[in-house]
C-alpha cells in the first residue's frame with residue numbers, strides 16, 4: 650500500500666530501539682493470546698493460543714517450510730490459479746510436483762465472477778491444497794462450504810489457507826470472511842497463514858503467524874525451522890505485530906473506509922475491464938485486452954500495473970491494479986489508464 654501505516658508501530662519501534670540489548674528473543678505467551686483475542690474479536694472464532702505459531706519470516710517462507718514439514722505428500726500440491734505466485738513458486742523451490750488448477754470463470758456474474766474449481770482439484774487427488782483466501786489477485790472471498798470441501802479433499806494432506814489479505818475484508822462485502830480455522834472447526838489438516846504485513850502495511854518486516862491445530866505438525870514445523878537456524882519469536886516481527894494488533898484497530902477501520910472509496914472510484918473508471926468486484930484488500934483484477942500490456946501502460950502512460958503472467962497460467966492477458974493509493978495519485982492513475990493517449 651502506498652499509504653502510511655499505523656503510528657503505534659513506529660512509536661513501539663522507537664521505544665524498543667532505546668533498550669540496550671537485542672539478544673535472542675523468544676516467543677511470548679502473551680503474543681499468542683493477543684492473536685487468539687484478535688481472532689475472537691474480528692472473526693468470532695476461538696483459537697487456542699497454543700495453536701498460534703509466531704514466525705520470524707514472511708508467509709512465502711512459511712509455505713516453503715510447511716512443505717518440508719508435511720513431506721512426503723501422497724500426491725501433487727495443488728494451487729488454484731491465478732494466485733500471487735508465491736504458493737506455486739514455493740512448491741517448485743521445494744521440488745514438490747505442483748498442479749495449477751484455474752478458477753472457474755463466469756463472466757456474466759460480476760458478483761461471483763470466479764468460483765473455486767472443486768471438481769478439478771478433487772480429480773488431481775492432491776497431497777496438499779494451497780489456497781489464497783481472500784484471493785490475490787481478484788480480492789474475492791471464498792464460500793465457507795467450498796473451504797470445507799477443500800479441507801475434505803486435501804485430507805489427510807494439508808489445506809494451507811493463506812489469509813494474509815483476510816483482515817482487509819471490506820465492511821460492505823455483504824458476506825462474512827470465511828476464516829478456514831472457523832469454518833473447518835479447527836480440523837487438524839487445516840493450517841491458516843496470516844500476517845500484519847498487508848493489513849497494516851508492514852510487509853517489509855519479516856513476520857507472519859500460522860494457526861496449526863495439530864500438535865504433531867507444530868512440533869515437526871519447529872524442527873524444520875531449527876534446521877534452518879530459525880525459531881519462534883523474532884525481535885522486530887514480534888514488536889510490530891504486538892503494536893499493530895493491540896493498538897492498530899482504529900487505524901484499520903479508517904483504512905477500510907478509504908479502501909472502499911478507492912475501490913468504487915477504480916471500478917467505476919475501469920468499467921468493463923473489471924473482471925471481479927473485490928470483497929477484500931486493495932487489488933483489482935482487469936482484462937488487459939482493451940487497456941494494453943503492462944509494458945505499454947508503463948512506458949506510454951506511466952502507470953505500473955502487475956502483469957497477469959505473474960499469477961500463473963490463468964492470468965494470461967490480465968493485469969492487476971493496486972488501488973491503495975492516496976486519492977490524488979489514484980485519480981491520476983485512473984485518468985492515465987482511461988484516456989486514449991499519454992498525458
Ligand SMILES: Cc1ncc(COP(=O)(O)O)c(C=O)c1O
Pocket residue numbers: 707708709733735781782785811813814844846847851852853
Ligand atoms: C496472498 C499472499 N500471500 C503472501 C504474500 C507475501 O506476503 P509478504 O510480502 O508480506 O511477505 C503475499 C504478497 O503479495 C500475498 O499476496
